[in-house]
Amino acid sequence: MGISSMQIISRIPGDSPNITRRTVRDQISDKLAYMIHSGLLRPGDELPSERELATTLGVSRETVRAAISMLQAWRMLEVSQGARTRVLGPGSVGVHDSVSILRDLGERSVEEVAEARAAVELQVIRLAARRITPAQLNRLDDLLADQAAMMDDPVRFQISDQEFHEVLYRACGNALLADVVFDFYGYALEHRRNALRRPGAISHSVADHRAIVAALKSSDPEAAVAAMQQHLEQVHRTTLQEMDAP
Incomplete structure (x- = not known):
């Protein structure tokens, strides 16, 4: 069943009393559940x-x-005293509606999705260069500082990478565009996850992130688009390499 017009309208910023207010706990559990459902966490x-x-x-x-306690109750995570929390799997709970608009991306070709993602994401970053707030820039700086210490920790970097891109998308000031491009981000995550385990892959992504943030700080839309274009091409290239690997 396709998404209804009311579901789309409910995601557009406004004062509608029908918009559900979710707690921060629910938002974080949604993020972690999305990572598990998408294959980013296995x-x-x-x-x-x-x-x-x-x-x-x-x-x-x-x-x-x-x-984490919520996801443990849903049998998506295993929590053991004195040990790291482990992923069990998707469980029986679906991802919250707010993280998905596009359907059936898995049935599309890699080239088709890459072209569509670039068309949307480059417009998003162009808008973000004009609209990003000081608080959002500070958040990106904090994430970049942490990513510098994640070169040998792909799982932790993947979580940080998703957070980094979500901040970028929200900075465009258009919630509908942000939701659409976030769905594109989730395409072929299982292959991108494997690609990040290749030598130098995380350092290349962090360097791309730094270039994007530098362009946003200068409020230069064209520089931001160029930096994001380079990042998307690198992601596409390494994803294809991983998909073609024996």
Whole structure:
């Protein structure tokens, strides 16, 4: 069943009393559930510590702990005293509606999705260069600082990378565009996850992120588009290499 017009309208910023107010705990549990459903986090993966997750996601440790408890109850995570929390799998709970607009991306070709993603994401970054707030720039700086210490920790970097891109998308000031491009981000994550384990892959992504943030700080839309274009081409190239690997 396709998404209804009311579901789309409910995502556009406004004062409608029908918009559901979700707690920060629910938002964090949604993010982690999305990572598991999309294949970014797989069964057996160990999550970063509560402190590391709290830093990456920009929330308190108590919020992270509460979100993990929710996913534990849904049999998506396994929590053991004295050990890292492990991913069990998608469980029986679906991803919250707010993270998905596009359908059936898995049935599209890699080239088709890459072209569509670039068309939307480059417009998003162009808008972000004009509309990003100081608070959002500070958040990106914090994520970049943390990513510098993640060169040998692909799981932690993947979580930070998703957070980085979500901040970028929200900075465009158009919630509908941000939701659409976030769906494109989720395409072929299982292959991108494997690509990040290749030598130098994380450092290349972090360098791309730095270039994007530098362009945003200068409020230069064309420089921001060029930096994002380079990043998307690198992501597309390494994803294809991973998909073609024996």
